[in-house]
Every structure is written in structure tokens, then in C-alpha cells.
Amino acid sequence: xxxxxxxxxxxxxxxxxxxxxxxxxxxxxxxxxxxxxxxxxxxxxxxxxxxxxxxxxxxxxxxxxxxxxxxxxxxxxxxxxxxxxxxxxxxxxxxxxxxxxxxxxxxxxxxxxxxxxxxxxxxxxxxxxxxxxxxxxxxxxxxxxxxxxxxxxxxxxxxxxxxxxxxxxxxxxxxxxxxxxxxxxxxxxxxxxxxxxxxxxxxxxxxxxxxxxxxxxxxxxxxxxxxxxxxxxxxxxxxxxxxxxxxxxxxxxxxxxxxxxxxxxxxxxxxxxxxxxxxxxxxxxxxxxxxxxxxxxxxxxxxxxxxxxxxxxxxxxxxxxxxxxxxxxxxxxxxx
Amino acid sequence: xxxxxxxxxxxxxxxxxxxxxxxxxxxxxxxxxxxxxxxxxxxxxxxxxxxxxxxxxxxxxxxxxxxxxxxxxxxxxxxxxxxxxxxxxxxxxxxxxxxxxxxxxxxxxxxxxxxxxxxxxxxxxxxxxxxxxxxxxxxxxxxxxxxxxxxxxxxxxxxxxxxxxxxxxxxxxxxxxxxxxxxxxxxxxxxxxxxxxxxxxxxxxxxxxxxxxxxxxxxxxxxxxxxxxxxxxxxxxxxxxxxxxxxxxxxxxxxxxxxxxxxxxxxxxxxxxxxxxxxxxxxxxxxxxxx
Amino acid sequence: xxxxxxxxxxxxxxxxxxxxxxxxxxxxxxxxxxxxxxxxxxxxxxxxxxxxxxxxxxxxxxxxxxxxxxxxxxxxxxxxxxxxxxxxxxxxxxxxxxxxxxxxxxxxxxxxxxxxxxxxxxxxxxxxxxxxxxxxxxxxxxxxxxxxxxxxxxxxxxxxxxxxxxxxxxxxxxxxxxxxxxxxxxxxxxxxxxxxxxxxxxxxxxxxxxxxxxxxxxxxxxxxxxxxxxxxxxxxxxxxx
Numbered sequence: 045x046x047x048x049x050x051x052x053x054x055x056x057x058x059x060x061x062x063x064x065x066x067x068x069x070x071x072x073x074x075x076x077x078x079x080x081x082x083x084x085x086x087x088x089x090x091x092x093x094x095x096x097x098x099x100x101x102x103x104x105x106x107x108x109x110x111x112x113x114x115x116x117x118x119x120x121x122x123x124x125x126x127x128x129x130x131x132x133x134x135x136x137x138x139x140x141x142x143x144x145x146x147x148x149x150x151x152x153x154x155x156x157x158x159x160x161x162x163x164x165x166x167x168x169x170x171x172x173x174x175x176x177x178x179x180x181x182x183x184x185x186x187x188x189x190x191x192x193x194x195x196x197x198x199x200x201x202x203x204x205x206x207x208x209x210x211x212x213x214x215x216x217x218x219x220x221x222x223x224x225x226x227x228x229x230x231x232x233x234x235x236x237x238x239x240x241x242x243x244x245x246x247x248x249x250x251x252x253x254x255x256x257x258x259x260x261x262x263x264x265x266x267x268x269x270x271x272x273x274x275x276x277x278x279x280x281x282x283x284x285x286x287x288x289x290x291x292x293x294x295x296x297x298x299x300x301x302x303x304x305x306x307x308x309x310x311x312x313x314x315x316x317x318x319x320x321x322x323x324x325x326x327x328x329x330x331x332x333x334x335x336x337x338x339x340x341x342x343x344x345x346x347x348x349x350x351x352x353x354x355x356x357x358x359x360x361x362x363x364x365x366x367x368x369x370x371x372x373x374x375x376x377x378x379x380x
Numbered sequence: 381x382x383x384x385x386x387x388x389x390x391x392x393x394x395x396x397x398x399x400x401x402x403x404x405x406x407x408x409x410x411x412x413x414x415x416x417x418x419x420x421x422x423x424x425x426x427x428x429x430x431x432x433x434x435x436x437x438x439x440x441x442x443x444x445x446x447x448x449x450x451x452x453x454x455x456x457x458x459x460x461x462x463x464x465x466x467x468x469x470x471x472x473x474x475x476x477x478x479x480x481x482x483x484x485x486x487x488x489x490x491x492x493x494x495x496x497x498x499x500x501x502x503x504x505x506x507x508x509x510x511x512x513x514x515x516x517x518x519x520x521x522x523x524x525x526x527x528x529x530x531x532x533x534x535x536x537x538x539x540x541x542x543x544x545x546x547x548x549x550x551x552x553x554x555x556x557x558x559x560x561x562x563x564x565x566x567x568x569x570x571x572x573x574x575x576x577x578x579x580x581x582x583x584x585x586x587x588x589x590x591x592x593x594x595x596x597x598x599x600x601x602x603x604x605x606x607x608x609x610x611x612x613x614x615x616x617x618x619x620x621x622x623x624x625x626x627x628x629x630x631x632x633x634x635x636x637x638x639x640x641x642x643x644x645x646x647x648x649x650x651x652x653x654x655x656x657x658x659x660x661x662x663x664x665x666x667x668x669x670x671x
Numbered sequence: 672x673x674x675x676x677x678x679x680x681x682x683x684x685x686x687x688x689x690x691x692x693x694x695x696x697x698x699x700x701x702x703x704x705x706x707x708x709x710x711x712x713x714x715x716x717x718x719x720x721x722x723x724x725x726x727x728x729x730x731x732x733x734x735x736x737x738x739x740x741x742x743x744x745x746x747x748x749x750x751x752x753x754x755x756x757x758x759x760x761x762x763x764x765x766x767x768x769x770x771x772x773x774x775x776x777x778x779x780x781x782x783x784x785x786x787x788x789x790x791x792x793x794x795x796x797x798x799x800x801x802x803x804x805x806x807x808x809x810x811x812x813x814x815x816x817x818x819x820x821x822x823x824x825x826x827x828x829x830x831x832x833x834x835x836x837x838x839x840x841x842x843x844x845x846x847x848x849x850x851x852x853x854x855x856x857x858x859x860x861x862x863x864x865x866x867x868x869x870x871x872x873x874x875x876x877x878x879x880x881x882x883x884x885x886x887x888x889x890x891x892x893x894x895x896x897x898x899x900x901x902x903x904x905x906x907x908x909x910x911x912x
Contacts, residue, residue, distance in 0.1 A: 214779070231744075285474065349485060
């Protein structure tokens with residue numbers, strides 16, 4: 045039964061927009077799919093290979109700008125960016141990894157953060173190339189959200205399958221070995237530098253493609269949006285850790301939850317506060333509603349703290365723990 | 381020549397302050413082995429405390445030290461005790477749990493500040509904020525000079541504390557070898573809590589004395605965390621003496637950079653130093669690659 | 672035939688000479704013991720061989736090829752395997768996965784790797800534990816896993832670093848049997864130990880060091896009667912009569 049779950053889910057997702065015509069929910073699902081791709085990428089380098097990256101926005105933004113600039117400067121359809129976005133992101137990942145993989149642990153994380161910021165600054169300063177703070181605007185190809193939905197779905201599915209395939213192969217074993225004990229890995233003949241590079245490039249490719257798709261879908265990007273530390277890099281980490289670090293389906297679960305959480309805050313608990321304010325005419329509730337909608341970063345911060353403390357292996361990773369907490373009678377079964 | 385001396389003075393004065401910031405982070409890094417990415421945010425909190433005391437109660441920033449330092453010490457203790465210490469027991473695939481946690485805490489602190497104070501720039505104006513005195517042709521900002529001496533004072537106090545008191549020695553022992561210290565009866569959990577509190581209090585002092593001559597907004601934490609990190613690394617990981625020199629170096633680098641290269645690229649230069657320092661650390665490199 | 676040689680190896684840590692001009696040769700097919708009190712430099716020598724430390728002076732040869740400073744993973748590829756004194760299991764992976772990861776160093780496909788892994792597990796007596804997560808193994812089995820992993824890389828020369836430390840008498844005998852089995856398979860072994868029983872029983876020749884310097888070399892009987900060796904081990908009770 046468990047084996048068919050993903051398939052059933054897939055079928056539901058395919059039918060979804062045909063049955064449920066609401067553009068708002070389609071939009072949310074598109075975001076979820078984009079985050080599945082980004083989260084899967086982050087999981088490869090961080091969850092599976094143990095090199096935590098704080099700067100995946102660098103790859104996302106590169107992919108987005110590749111797509112956007114192709115359209116802006118060369119008049120080529122931004123869809124070509126889907127292919128090139130991933131490749132350009134790898135072009136960024138390659139020198140970065142080459143130089144920075146000598147750093148271990150938290151220092152690599154900081155270097156990735158620096159990469160993020162450097163990319164953002166370059167995008168802002170290099171106006172002739174990137175239009176700077178003005179950003180890039182392109183004509184969306186489709187009016188309806190549905191084509192974007194299916195393209196995003198394909199991207200998400202491809203990402204998950206790709207990760208699954210990789211992790212079952214020799215590369216997968218090597219990534220895990222590097223994560224568990226880098227010195228032992230070396231003694232077993234694993235060229236850790238090389239495979240860290242491979243892992244990073246896979247992550248960059250997936251994230252870059254997601255960025256390119258984002259450009260095509262949203263039609264507008266600027267450095268603050270696509271190279272955002274909080275909204276992209278930290279969100280990617282959250283998607284990874286909430287869903288389940290080092291699991292195949294973790295990012296999918298995490299993406300769903302995080303987009304949900306983001307919407308939750310943005311709409312003030314799905315309009316709860318606004319509704320209550322309207323109902324009671326309370327000024328306080330109105331103001332509270334306004335604050336809450338801007339407080340999603342606070343929510344993210346609190347979520348980081350709580351997840352790390354109580355659910356360090358995410359929903360998928362700590363599934364047994366979660367089940368045990370809510371369904372104590374099931375615990376014995378799960379523990380074996 | 382004048383310009384050079386002026387820049388030198390500015391650099392040294394700022395450097396003293398930076399040394400204080402670096403000292404706090406260096407302590408934390410030495411004892412806990414983690415990079416406190418919320419360090420700048422803690423400073424931000426202290427600055428807001430100073431602002432509130434000044435704005436609503438008319439208390440002079442230098443007197444606020446008596447409030448902001450204990451307050452931040454307490455905050456640091458709480459953070460370490462309830463969010464960081466528990467992580468030492470938790471087993472997770474992600475090795476950088478603690479660092480990630482400090483990121484989360486930094487975010488929470490920043491957003492709470494934004495919630496309460498909005499993103500508007502705040503400042504504290506005192507009678508001496510703009511006052512300067514002259515030695516020959518060189519102008520000295522009185523506020524910065526006072527801050528410098530306060531910073532030096534605290535630094536010297538810290539050295540006395542670490543060298544001469546039992547707690548201080550326990551801290552140094554834990555930093556050098558946690559297991560050995562444990563075996564000698566040091567309560568390492570308590571030490572980590574105290575150390576984080578101390579580190580927070582020190583950066584609080586820096587923030588408080590900086591208020592008269594700086595501006596404040598919620599996102600100010602980020603750049604200062606980065607600066608703190610650069611200072612700590614420049615001085616050699618976990619080295620308290622080194623942090624002082626790191627602070628002076630950064631202060632001078634920024635001053636000369638501002639004078640001779642220009643303000644526009646200020647951010648990028650800071651970032652560049654951050655990256656170079658990360659890659660080419662003097663003396664701390666080996667430790668980095670094997671952590 | 673001389674399979675492996677160390678010539679005038681020197682390793683300094685700051686001002687301290689951890690290894691001071693050590694030289695020896697290892698014949699193909701023999702079990703070569705390296706003994707010395709704690710801190711004498713034995714593990715440092717191993718770490719120099721696998722390039723965990725850069726060598727300060729001297730050279731290392733494997734099958735007449737100079738391998739000094741060769742990258743660690745390459746050393747495994749050319750046929751030298753090693754275990755670690757403080758065991759390094761790939762904690763969250765199963766025993767089987769640990770060995771498969773090692774097997775990939777010499778084969779390409781997952782199918783082959785799995786076969787090699789199963790075979791090696793069988794040989795080393797760990798097949799019944801293959802599904803267990805590595806970090807939940809007791810110390811005896813962890814050490815056995817270290818050896819199994821190293822064997823899965825199909826080494827010609829195996830460096831065993833204190834594989835007997837912490838084992839109870841039964842486990843000790845089993846370990847000795849396994850090591851003999853490995854040698855009978857054709858693998859040359861250099862074994863570092865400070866537990867006399869193990870080394871004296873199985874080594875063909877022994878090289879003794881203290882404070883990073885050679886103090887004796889010869890067959891077990893000679894070495895155990897050597898005055899300098901006995902002095903170095905002041906307090907050690909084992910002596911071959």
C-alpha cells in the first residue's frame with residue numbers, strides 16, 4: 045500500500061487543476077512544485093552529503109536571471125532559460141565548490157552565505173547587464189495558470205525521481221559516506237572533493253531550473269526577490285528540515301507545509317484576523333491582522349527554532365516520533 | 381598627512397569598539413565551538429534598549445549600560461540554556477544544528493524588533509553626540525573617544541576575569557578541552573550558559589556606547605554579525621587577545637577604505653574581506669578544515 | 672618480494688618529532704607487526720602512509736612506486752586498505768551499506784558492489800548482522816566492520832590499526848583467526864598493536880619503535896627478548912620464554 049502512495053498522489057495532482065478551477069490554489073501549487081525542486085536540490089548537498097548550504101538563492105537567482113536575460117537581451121524565449129538556467133547555476137557552483145569545499149561544516153555554510161550576498165550585489169550593481177534594482181520584466185507566455193501548473197509539476201516530479209535515482213546509485217553511497225565520516229570515506233577510495241562537487245552541481249542544476257521557471261511564471265524578478273536570503277535560502281533550508289533532511293520525499297512534504305505556513309501568515313491566518321476584526325469591529329484586531337501578514341519572517345524564525353529543537357529530522361524523518369506522540373497505541377508498531 | 385592621521389584616529393577608535401564585539405563572539409566560539417550568527421542581533425537588541433531608555437525615560441546612554449548589559453546577559457543565558465544546550469543532546473543528521481539555531485534566533489530577534497519599533501531609523505541624540513575636540517588639526521569625536529575607553533576598560537576587565545577568577549579559568553579550561561574540564565569538575569553546561577551571557581553582555585556594551593553616534597534599525601544586526609565574524613577570524617579562532625587585534629585591524633581597514641576608496645563600495649568591500657578572511661585565515665586555517 | 676617500504680620517514684608536529692627516521696620493508700604475504708608503547712608514533716606512521724598527514728621527510732614505496740603524499744583516496748585505489756584506531760563506522764548506514772560503499776572503489780555497478788559486499792561480509796563473519804545500523808553495533812563488531820570494509824576494497828596491503836584494543840578474550844581469538852584468514856587469502860598485513868598477545872602470536876616479523884625511533888626489528892622471539900623493547904614496555908608482563 046505504501047508503495048502506491050506516491051503514484052496515487054501524482055494522479056491526484058494531475059487531475060487537480062482540471063477539477064478545481066480556482067486560480068489561487070493553482071498558484072499555490074505551482075509555488076509548492078517550485079519549492080519541491082529547490083528543496084530536493086538543497087537536500088542533495090545538505091541532507092545527503094552533509095554540506096549545509098545557506099545560500100541556495102545564488103543558484104535560484106542565477107537560473108532566474110539566465111532566463112530573464114535571454115529574453116531581455118537576446119529576445120529568445122525565456123523557456124530556453126529552463127535548460128540554460130540549470131547550466132548557468134552549475135557554472136556558478138563549480139568555482140564556488142572548488143574553492144570552498146576545503147572549508148568544513150559551519151564555515152562552508154558561511155561561504156555559501158557570502159556567495160548569496162555576492163550574487164545579490166553583483167545583480168544590483170551590474171546594471172548594464174542585469175538592469176540592477178529595476179529588475180527584469182518579460183511577457184508571460186500563457187494567460188492561464190494551467191500550463192505553468194503542469195510544467196511545474198513535471199519539474200517537481202523530475203526532481204524527486206532524479207534524487208531517488210542518484211541516491212540509489214554509487215553516487216548516493218558516496219554522498220552518504222562523505223556525510224557520515226569524510227575521513228573514512230577517503231580511506232575507502234572516495235574522492236571526497238570530487239563527489240562534493242558532483243553533489244553541489246546537482247543541487248545547483250535543480251535549483252537553477254526552478255529559478256528559470258520562476259522567471260517565466262512570475263514575469264518579473266529583481267535582485268531582492270530572487271537572491272533573497274530569507275525568502276529563498278532560508279526558506280529552502282526550512283523546506284528541507286521541516287520535511288525531512290536526508291529523505292527522498294521530505295522536500296515534497298516540506299514544500300507543501302512551508303508554502304502553507306507562508307500563506308497562513310501572509311493572509312493573517314487565512315483571513316481569520318480580518319474576519320474577526322470585521323465581525324467585532326475591533327481596531328486592535330485590524331492592526332494585528334496587518335502586522336501578522338508581515339510577520340512571516342518571524343514565523344519562519346520561530347519555526348527554525350522549534351523544528352531544530354523538537355523535530356530535527358523533519359516530518360518524514362521523525363515520522364515514527366510524530367506518530368508515537370499523536371497515536372501512542374501505534375507506537376509499538378512503528379518502533380520495530 | 382593630516383588626512384592620514386585623521387583616518388588613523390578614526391580607525392583606532394572604531395577598532396576598540398570592534399574589539400569588544402569580537403571579544404564576545406570569540407569567547408562563544410572558543411567555548412561552544414559554534415559561530416553565533418545572532419551576535420549582531422543581540423547588539424541590536426541592546427541598542428533598542430538604550431533607545432527606549434533614552435527616548436522615554438531620558439536616561440543617558442552611558443548610564444543605560446547598567447541596564448542593557450545585565451539585560452542582554454540574561455537574554456544570552458536564556459538563549460543558551462533553552463535553545464542551544466538542549467541541542468547538544470539531540471541527534472540529527474545536520475551537523476550545523478546549533479549554528480542554524482542561532483540563525484533562527486537572529487531572525488526572531490530582528491522581526492520582534494521590527495514588530496515593536498517598525499523599520500524606521502532611530503537614533504539617540506545627546507549633548508555630546510556631535511561634539512568633538514581637537515588635538516592639533518585632528519578632530520576627535522568625544523562620543524567615540526568615551527566609547528573607546530569604555531571598550532578598553534571592559535576588555536581589560538575581561539582579561540582579569542579570565543585569568544584571575546575561578547569562573548574565568550573554568551571558561552578557559554572548557555574552551556581548551558571540554559572533556560578534560562569536565563573531568564576536573566567543571567560544570568560545562570553552566571559554563572556555556574555563563575559564557576553566552578557574557579558574550580551577549582559585551583556586545584551589548586558595544587551597542588549601547590555606539591548609539592550616540594550611530595543609527596538604528598532592525599536589520600542592523602546582519603552586517604554587525606558579519607563584522608564580528610571577520611574580527612574573530614582575523615584574530616585567530618577563539619583567541620581573546622586576537623579578537624582585539626582583529627577589531628583594530630577591521631576598524632583601520634574600514635577607515636582607510638572609506639577615506640581612500642570611497643563609501644559607495646563599502647558593502648562590497650566588507651563582503652570581500654569576509655570572503656578573503658574565510659578563505660585565507662592566518663593561523664586558523666588548519667583548524668577550520670578539520671572541524 | 673618486497674611489497675612495501677618506508678625509507679627514513681620523518682614526521683614533525685611543530686617542534687616534536689613524532690616519527691624520527693624510521694625505515695622498514697615488508698615482504699609480500701607476511702604479517703608485519705609494528706609495536707611500541709602508547710604515543711610512540713605507530714598510528715602517525717599509518718597516517719603518513721595514507722596521507723592524512725603530510726610527511727616531513729623520507730619516502731614511502733608500494734610495489735616499487737613512490738607513494739609519498741599521494742592523495743588518500745588514491746592510496747586506497749592502488750591497493751592499500753586501512754582501519755582506524757578509533758573506529759569510523761558510517762554511523763547511519765547499515766552494515767551492508769557500509770561495505771557496499773567500500774566495494775564501489777573497485778567495481779562499477781551496484782549489482783557487483785552488492786555481490787562483493789555480501790562475499791566480504793561472509794568472509795569476515797558479519798553477514799548475520801548486515802541489516803543492523805552501524806552505530807548500534809557493539810565495539811567488537813564495529814572493529815570487525817572496519818576490517819570488513821577495508822577488505823571490500825580488495826587491498827593487496829592491509830594496514831590494521833589497533834584492531835584488538837577493547838576486545839574481550841573470545842573476541843580477541845576471533846580477531847586473530849580473521850587476520851590469519853586474511854593473510855591466507857594472499858593479503859599482506861601491517862598490524863599496529865600494543866597488546867602483546869595478538870602481535871606476538873600472529874606476526875612473522877616485528878618492528879619496535881619508541882619515541883618515534885626504531886629500537887628493534889626481527890622475529891617475535893628476538894624482539895620480545897630485546898632489552899630495549901622490554902625497557903620500553905616496563906610494566907608489561909608478557910615475555911616469551
